[in-house]
Amino acid sequence: MTSEITTSHSLPSYLNPNDLGAWGIYLQQIDRVTPYLGSLGRWVETLKRPKRSLIVDVPVELDNGTIAHFEGYRVQHNTSRGPGKGGVRFHQDVCLSEVMALAAWMSIKNAAVNLPFGGAKGGIRIDARKYSKKELERVTRRYTSEIGLIIGPTKDIPAPDVNTNSQTMAWMMDTYSMNEGATSTGVVTGKPIALGGSLGRIEATGRGVFVAACEAAKDLGLGVSGSRVAVQGFGNVGGTAARLFHETGAKVVVIQDHTGTIFNENGINIHDLLNYVEDHPGIMGFPEATAISNEDFWAVATEFLIPAALENQITIKNADQIKTKILVEGANGPTTPEADDILTQKGVHIVPDVISNAGGVTVSYFEWVQDFSSFFWSEEEINQRLERLMRDAYRSVSDVAKHHGVSLRTAAFIVACTRILEAREVRGLYP
Template structure:
């Protein structure tokens, strides 16, 4: 057996700890392949970078950034980049490992990778956000590329962030490299449907699970925890299928309406700084009561 990793201290409920337990659970079913389980328990490469920028007021701020490549045996690393003040190396490691599993499970010729910066983008100006993105891209540029590791949008990142990343990488290598990221704007070579792809995946999974259980989506009650790009899109698609969205929760709080929330009004409001709790078409309740709402399908988005 190999030594445990020295640079993380996972707990049973932490992201990397959860992933390790998942690997252990499947080992008895791997047969001759079980000898590779230890390889899955350690990332191929983990890069920690300093991201210094000059703020609008002249101060120099430093942010911690990560890019983890878990396994690239099947092809270039693939995985998003998230901007969040609470992101950690351990979290990014686990997410990169799950990307390895996901790409393999659907037989895509990619490996697993993930990235992140410990920053609250809501507290940055647009100019500062661009500086953070471009400096981070330059720092991880030594290990990413169209044939090695391809970032994508994730929590608090979008097509604009990908455009800055693509542009920065292209400048650094001396030529346009549109393939270095996915999730780009359409005019830079992005794909139609990309923005809603993850939320659509949640909907399709839920729809198929309901079909196998004999649950009719028409009139089904849906509760959605997390109402960003993924959760709101999934909710929208469930509503189009005839379901009722009876509760949603985002970072601002929880809104409930047993008769169904009006998503046409709720979604635009949820994307403002005020968030879901500023919506007037439902009752704002304590976050703990979200778990008491009667529903047929719970979506932890």
């Protein structure tokens, strides 16, 4: 009784499990998996509390001479199994609770795929579309300087995320290196090839989504060729996954991005669409498909549904409309727990984000290893290693799911939380 009172009253408001935001969803997921942790359950509060959260002010001079201030974050959720690892996003809706959840999901993801990393995440609350390249460079460099005391090749390794890319990582690496007085290529991953980046990194997350989808199809005895696919998001993740489905003979019948939704029941030519978006703001207006409403996207009958945009896209408001056999989460946290239950009851086979979109951090791990050794692999070797690791991770989680009679998501959390808490237990508490 005492521990219950202590736990309840010691949680700040943003740690409230009744919060329906991303952090609240993560806390619900931990509560669901706790009964399967056995004696390790005594350590479960470790998973509900980030190890370190840093909020920084990012002041910069804009091109017009005015001074602007942005709020930046870096959260290290857990480092029991290794240094923190996770992306940095630039988005106008970034907030502490979201970054906490994303960091926590990185802990789960890295452990589920058995990478020697903990979980971390970063972000700046900024609408990147409204600022010039030079302004974004100044924002990135100031942010890197502010969080520099807690990041490093053996502490916490950032990577690209929403609205950041290899150029952003180059600025971060250079800023950190200048402050350290020595070139440190391993401080970030997702860098340009010229600075120690890894071949295959740009397509890694989308390729991992495709591999996970193929493994799930095997579980259901479903062929990929000729199947119908829906993809939400057409960036590196959704675009790559869509292309690989297309090249395997699947029909990508509906795609949605920030500009709208397009549909073609005979399948959209992904190569043509990729060429189209190079010269246009998004997919809308593509002449080989018909525009439909964003709400209708969810009701299109498919074999595979790939949400590869942002979190909280599939909720109790649209879960009943979904007509798919396999949902493969390309984004982080796209499905709320309530929607997850609805889809599971409908017989939808859900491959959770912590497995399906782990391709990016897997190749980031390869990049980190290559930077330390100064020995680099070919793109073919990278892709082979990625596909093998993704297949092994899916199969181990699938076996746990069958053993306990639980969903793949719960099984992934069982595998990941067990690995994290075993490390926590054998390390003990210091001092």
